[in-house]
Amino acid sequence: MKEIPLSVPHLNGNELEYVKECLDTNWVSSAGKYVDKFENDLSEYTGSKNAVATVNGTAAIHTALKILGVEAGDKVLVPALTFIASVNPVAYCGATPIFVDSELDTYNMDPAKLEEKIKELRKKDQKPKAVIVVHLFGQPAKIKEIAEICDKYDVYLIEDATESLGSKYNEQMTGTFGDIGCFSFNGNKLITTGGGGMLVTDNNQWAEKARYLTTQAKDDAVQFIHNEVGYNYRLTNIQAAMGVAQLEQIDEFIEKKREINNFYYENLNLLDGITVTRELDNVYSNYWLSTILVDENEFGMDSKSLYKKLRNEGIMVRPFFKPINEMPMYIDNSFSGENTKKLWEEGICLPSSVNIKREEMVYIIESIKNII
Numbered sequence: 025m026k027e028i029p030l031s032v033p034h035l036n037g038n039e040l041e042y043v044k045e046c047l048d049t050n051w052v053s054s055a056g057k058y059v060d061k062f063e064n065d066l067s068e069y070t071g072s073k074n075a076v077a078t079v080n081g082t083a084a085i086h087t088a089l090k091i092l093g094v095e096a097g098d099k100v101l102v103p104a105l106t107f108i109a110s111v112n113p114v115a116y117c118g119a120t121p122i123f124v125d126s127e128l129d130t131y132n133m134d135p136a137k138l139e140e141k142i143k144e145l146r147k148k149d150q151k152p153k154a155v156i157v158v159h160l161f162g163q164p165a166k167i168k169e170i171a172e173i174c175d176k177y178d179v180y181l182i183e184d185a186t187e188s189l190g191s192k193y194n195e196q197m198t199g200t201f202g203d204i205g206c207f208s209f210n211g212n213k214l215i216t217t218g219g220g221g222m223l224v225t226d227n228n229q230w231a232e233k234a235r236y237l238t239t240q241a242k243d244d245a246v247q248f249i250h251n252e253v254g255y256n257y258r259l260t261n262i263q264a265a266m267g268v269a270q271l272e273q274i275d276e277f278i279e280k281k282r283e284i285n286n287f288y289y290e291n292l293n294l295l296d297g298i299t300v301t302r303e304l305d306n307v308y309s310n311y312w313l314s315t316i317l318v319d320e321n322e323f324g325m326d327s328k329s330l331y332k333k334l335r336n337e338g339i340m341v342r343p344f345f346k347p348i349n350e351m352p353m354y355i356d357n358s359f360s361g362e363n364t365k366k367l368w369e370e371g372i373c374l375p376s377s378v379n380i381k382r383e384e385m386v387y388i389i390e391s392i393k394n395i396i
């Protein structure tokens with residue numbers, strides 16, 4: 025059997041037709057009908073008033089921080105357990121990330137620990153400027169509680185919803201609870217444009233500012249007058265064309281991801297020492313990646329050894345993200361994230377492509393059973 029990938033694109037819709045139209049009409053760059061259509065379609069899908077397309081999710085997060093006025097010396101609260109791109113944009117602004125521990129049921133930022141951290145900072149007269157919350161692997165964070173805490177302490181809230189497009193909390197789409205939400209259409213995400221991103225907000229002025237900052241901050245396009253440092257962060261029409269075609273299929277994709285999780289759950293959760301991640305009662309997860317936790321004592325092997333064995337069998341599993349506070353540019357010895365550490369030690373992401381075959385999942389399950 026050939027290698028089973030972690031998560032690869034599924035391009036069986038109108039992608040080719042729409043991209044061909046861009047090439048045929050010569051609208052290949054950052055203007056054109058598909059950029060507008062992709063923005064409108066995504067704003068309708070998420071229920072957010074405005075959507076602004078960007079070159080990738082990292083650029084969307086960077087732009088969000090700039091719009092909210094995050095600058096050198098500011099503090100931004102972030103989860104320690106996330107992909108590096110949630111945190112790097114804080115450094116781009118010259119601000120400092122402050123790490124918050126995760127909870128064990130959603131793997132996301134713990135609201136109680138967030139509040140504790142804000143109080144601790146305020147005692148030292150350091151009011152944080154913003155919180156970036158991540159909905160890791162598609163599982164919604166306790167976003168309503170987090171939004172209330174941000175309101176209470178007057179801190180901006182950015183949602184890194186790059187992995188959770190289509191996931192809902194109390195029937196509301198993730199990405200629409202905070203001041204600004206960010207999405208990614210990288211190759212391994214739920215829907216892809218090759219590379220791409222989107223920023224959503226209900227605030228019209230911020231949306232306008234996002235359009236301005238992502239197109240070189242042009243104040244007069246004819247005379248080349250710029251009054252601020254801008255960025256070349258606009259998505260191209262070709263990529264947006266792909267995005268429109270991908271978004272047409274999103275319900276199908278999520279249904280498939282949920283079936284994949286169910287299958288893993290039914291077959292793996294009964295094994296000693298393995299817990300398959302499941303959504304909480306009040307949420308609807310897109311299950312972008314299905315994940316498991318491996319309890320070394322009960323399973324008889326730690327997750328890192330299991331991960332290596334599965335890799336050797338051609339199964340592209342992946343450990344959870346290494347905690348950011350352990351990386352040299354963000355090292356923070358004062359941070360003691362017990363849950364972050366446990367999740368990093370125990371977590372494995374399983375192959376979860378929309379187009380994964382039933383026999384491939386059976387092979388993965390059998391491989392894990394054989395290792396036992």
Ligand SMILES: *Cc1c(COP(=O)(O)O)cnc(C)c1O
Binds near residue numbers: 107109221
């Ligand atoms: C993918 C991802 C990003 C960044 O998106 P890109 O489009 O790759 O720049 C940010 N945060 C998280 C958690 C991600 O998974």
